[in-house]
Amino acid sequence: MKSLRIIVLAKQVPDTRNVGKNAMKADGTVNRAALPAIFNPEDLNALEQALRLKDRFPGSVITLLTMGPGRAAEVIREGLYRGADGGVLLTDRAFAGADTLATSYALACAIRKMKEFDLIIAGRQAIDGDTAQVGPQVAEKLSLPQVTYVEEITSLTGNKITLKRRLERGIETVEAPLPCVLTVNASAPDCRPRNARAIMKFKHARTITERQNASEDYILLYHERPYLDIPEWSVNDIRTDIIQLGLSGSPTKVKKIENIVFQAKETKRITSDDGSINAFMKELIDNHTLG
Numbered sequence: 001m002k003s004l005r006i007i008v009l010a011k012q013v014p015d016t017r018n019v020g021k022n023a024m025k026a027d028g029t030v031n032r033a034a035l036p037a038i039f040n041p042e043d044l045n046a047l048e049q050a051l052r053l054k055d056r057f058p059g060s061v062i063t064l065l066t067m068g069p070g071r072a073a074e075v076i077r078e079g080l081y082r083g084a085d086g087g088v089l090l091t092d093r094a095f096a097g098a099d100t101l102a103t104s105y106a107l108a109c110a111i112r113k114m115k116e117f118d119l120i121i122a123g124r125q126a127i128d129g130d131t132a133q134v135g136p137q138v139a140e141k142l143s144l145p146q147v148t149y150v151e152e153i154t155s156l157t158g159n160k161i162t163l164k165r166r167l168e169r170g171i172e173t174v175e176a177p178l179p180c181v182l183t184v185n186a187s188a189p190d191c192r193p194r195n196a197r198a199i200m201k202f203k204h205a206r207t208i209t210e211r212q213n214a215s216e217d218y219i220l221l222y223h224e225r226p227y228l229d230i231p232e233w234s235v236n237d238i239r240t241d242i243i244q245l246g247l248s249g250s251p252t253k254v255k256k257i258e259n260i261v262f263q264a265k266e267t268k269r270i271t272s273d274d275g276s277i278n279a280f281m282k283e284l285i286d287n288h289t290l291g
């Protein structure tokens, strides 16, 4: 039976679903410090797909890859607690200010360094950027086939994966050769919860930066249990063209940022009987809201 090497792309994002009054700075940019940092929701759906494959193909290895500041190591720990085997934090000031093009370039360079993999699974989109571009761009940069909007992996035999894609008007079943890149929708099954054994095993997993002030006991612990090391890669650890990273590699220019405040205007409550609905539809058509 085949065991797979799966890379899951996971991003730490500000929780834009729980926006308070300090969520935006005066200049209109997101106040990341004021929002809790979470595992991007659709990346959890992506992780669950990887975990299901690991259930089906024992011996498979799931590695998380995240690019972000030092605190993004939290995403890797969270993935380890839910069943991933390892993770890499890609972090360097040179990556800061990256748009999707520079982000996918850095991720693709890191994946090249990982060398061997059968599948790369990303979320469809991140809740802060919302572009859904990074997964497809990674596939382009690595010259790999890609399947987007994945809801279910129905089978994997030999070198062929069969998937269900959730589209606006239905479901499409597609086949792709391995290796390939998948992006997974929120409509896919939720990620399983943390596992108590995995929490016990990985609760001390740290990057080298996080371990800087560790006591003697802990230094010994990391020596004895190398799986507790979360590899931290900087720009010097991956082969890149530095111009294509961070701000210099980001052609996106933000021209204007507007704050939009949604206000409830006039509301109308109707009952769910046919007569009320018909009367309301007629009113909407008469005042040209519909039709």
Ligand SMILES: Cc1cc2nc3c(=O)[nH]c(=O)nc-3n(C[C@H](O)[C@H](O)[C@H](O)COP(=O)(O)OP(=O)(O)OC[C@H]3O[C@@H](n4cnc5c(N)ncnc54)[C@H](O)[C@@H]3O)c2cc1C
Pocket (backbone or CB within 6 Å): 009, 010, 011, 012, 040, 042, 043, 046, 065, 066, 067, 068, 096, 097, 098, 099, 100, 101, 103, 107, 121, 122, 123, 124, 125, 126, 127, 128, 129, 130, 131, 132, 133, 134, 135, 250, 252, 253, 254
């Ligand atoms: C000019 C400019 C400057 C910016 N500067 C910064 C900055 O300094 N810091 C910052 O955090 N953001 C910055 N951003 C936002 C950044 O461009 C996007 O968040 C990032 O490129 C990912 O795009 P997205 O969020 O739309 O991801 P999507 O394309 O919606 O994400 C799709 C999937 O790709 C994967 N993915 C995306 N990003 C990552 C990642 N970092 N690591 C691992 N997997 C990932 C995930 O699986 C995700 O579900 C900047 C944007 C612009 C336009």
